[in-house]
Amino acid sequence: MAEVRLRIDRFDLAKSGVRKGLDGAVRALASECQARAIDNIGAYPEARRPIDTGAMQASIYVETADSSERQEALARAAEQYATASRAEAPPEGAASPRPADLEAKVAVGVEYGVYVEQGTPKMAARPFLEPALASLEAETERVVKEAVAEALREVL
Helix, strand or coil, rough: CCCCCCCCCCHHHHHHHHHHHHHHHHHHHHHHHHHHHHHHHCCHHHCCCCCCCCCHHCCCEECCCEEEEEHHHHHHHHHHHHHHHCCCCCEEEECCCCCCCCCEEEHHHHCCCCHHHEEEEEECCCCCHHHHHHHHHHHHHHHHHHHHHHHHHHCC
């Protein structure tokens, strides 16, 4: 009887490499989502463009289990708000729990971002985050596969 044995000597190293590759893919996709959300705000026709001071665009940030751009984004938003000759800083949104490992959150630091995204009874929604995420759907599988393949090439 013929017999074939498969042995992976460096399984722990491969597992660690795949996890690192997936983490990199999640971070890259989140950064791209952030960039697209910022672009989406500016792409609205001028009459509906939700830009007054630029604070909302400046406040979009990425947060992962081990890092957050939130404070830097809020500082950028405050600077934009001040540059537009406002007497006070923009309202600060409430912090939410950090994402778990292999997750990333793309969020808007200014409190009124949710009203622009989802609308109000008196104002139509002008979504910018959801379309950014939706536009990445087709690329997600490719980015994840490439990250895992690269991680495995490095360790096997």
